[in-house]
Amino acid sequence: MPNRKAARTLAGFGASGFSVRRKLSHCYTIRSSERHLVEKPVAPLLCEQSVLKDRPRDCLMNANQKEVELKLELPPASLPSIRQVPLLMALKPSPSRAAEISVYFDTDKYKLRKNGLMLRVRRSGHRHVQTIKASSSSGPFERGEWENQVAGNEPDLSLAKDSPLERLASDKLRRQLKPIFETRVKRTVYRIADDARVIALMVDQGTIVADDRSQPLCEIELELERGNVTDLFDIARELIRVLPARLAFKSKSERGYELMEGGPDTPVKAATIDLLANMCTRDAFKMIGLACLKQVVDNVPALIKSDPEGVHQMRVGLRRLRAAMSLFAGLLRDPQTAGIKAELKWLTGELGPAREFEVLVNRVVAPIKRQRTHRDGMRAFIDELANNVVEFAEAILQALEDGK
Numbered sequence: 001m002p003n004r005k006a007a008r009t010l011a012g013f014g015a016s017g018f019s020v021r022r023k024l025s026h027c028y029t030i031r032s033s034e035r036h037l038v039e040k041p042v043a044p045l046l047c048e049q050s051v052l053k054d055r056p057r058d059c060l061m062n063a064n065q066k067e068v069e070l071k072l073e074l075p076p077a078s079l080p081s082i083r084q085v086p087l088l089m090a091l092k093p094s095p096s097r098a099a100e101i102s103v104y105f106d107t108d109k110y111k112l113r114k115n116g117l118m119l120r121v122r123r124s125g126h127r128h129v130q131t132i133k134a135s136s137s138s139g140p141f142e143r144g145e146w147e148n149q150v151a152g153n154e155p156d157l158s159l160a161k162d163s164p165l166e167r168l169a170s171d172k173l174r175r176q177l178k179p180i181f182e183t184r185v186k187r188t189v190y191r192i193a194d195d196a197r198v199i200a201l202m203v204d205q206g207t208i209v210a211d212d213r214s215q216p217l218c219e220i221e222l223e224l225e226r227g228n229v230t231d232l233f234d235i236a237r238e239l240i241r242v243l244p245a246r247l248a249f250k251s252k253s254e255r256g257y258e259l260m261e262g263g264p265d266t267p268v269k270a271a272t273i274d275l276l277a278n279m280c281t282r283d284a285f286k287m288i289g290l291a292c293l294k295q296v297v298d299n300v301p302a303l304i305k306s307d308p309e310g311v312h313q314m315r316v317g318l319r320r321l322r323a324a325m326s327l328f329a330g331l332l333r334d335p336q337t338a339g340i341k342a343e344l345k346w347l348t349g350e351l352g353p354a355r356e357f358e359v360l361v362n363r364v365v366a367p368i369k370r371q372r373t374h375r376d377g378m379r380a381f382i383d384e385l386a387n388n389v390v391e392f393a394e395a396i397l398q399a400l401e402d403g404k
Helices: 005-015 076-084 171-176 229-240 252-260 281-298 300-304 308-327 336-370 378-402
Strands: 065-073 096-106 117-124 127-135 142-150 178-193 198-210 213-226 246-248
Touching: 065 229, 076 198, 076 213, 096 252, 178 252, 198 229, 198 252, 213 229, 213 252, 246 281, 281 300, 281 308, 300 308, 308 336
Parallel strands: none
Antiparallel strands: 065 142, 065 213, 065 246, 096 117, 096 178, 117 127, 127 142, 178 198, 198 213
16 A cells, blocks of 8 residues: 655655656657757756856846746645744744735737746735746746836836747737736745855745636745755755645646636646757756656646546656656666665556556446446446545555655
């Protein structure tokens, strides 16, 4: 039966590195007829030593700023326990607090979203800040970001200069833009700073609102202002020792669009991964591995909802991740790899029976039920299968909820 390893795998293995078993032929496309990847042996995933310069949080620039951020989700009831995190207990001065309302803009046909862009205006007190974000080929933890202070609640597209939104900023787009959803949060900001790093730890609790629908929001964001990407994961590990938090990939804007489209619990399929022809193997593995991990983590809500398709898509993500680790085995020579591979294999096996029962019920039992066959023992057999499916789903869910 599942145990604490499942949650530890899903919540914690994002920082470590990855491993795999079969060729990943279906996981990516290459943007060129050249299919050559430059070999560059490096440390495991997300361990590159790229460094960001200091950027004060209240410094607004009309230039490309790379946002590097790690996000954790947690139950609202667990928030008081954050005071027990040793790192935060030792911080001075005290954290700052503010109420923020962020309004997200797009067209009826989601033109910005389809172009990998996000546009919002955030109000905090009497201050309004317009933010443009663009998806990055570097993976889900990095995005381009352009911020400017604006006069009021409406976006100002004249400030989109030098951003990816500039090419779309026509008079027609100005007329079509409208508010589509908003977030209302109470934000607490802890500033973690020393000689090696500057990281903003932001705790957001509130609501995402789209028309007559709403969804609670409770998350921790770790934003790198100076230091190495691995610093974010070091802090995340400290947090999950105290808090029942798990790694999250979805931004507030992604969750808002999901709410517009009916809800956040829809199973998530694998996304296409575009690799550049001159990309080194380290960066290629980073993109592929993160995309696989994202598919796994994004299907946790569907699993919690006992959606059998969510179980299937999580298994697909795990198989793809293990395949990526096999394909790029030459990069994964650190001591952590063997343990991660074992946990991924174990978790894939734990999800297997639930998927197999679901296939049996849909392909064998369902047709029998439609025939209204009343053979001896058939009703008891069907009920027993249904109970087994529920028990497997509950066991997996318990492992996710209990593990650290």
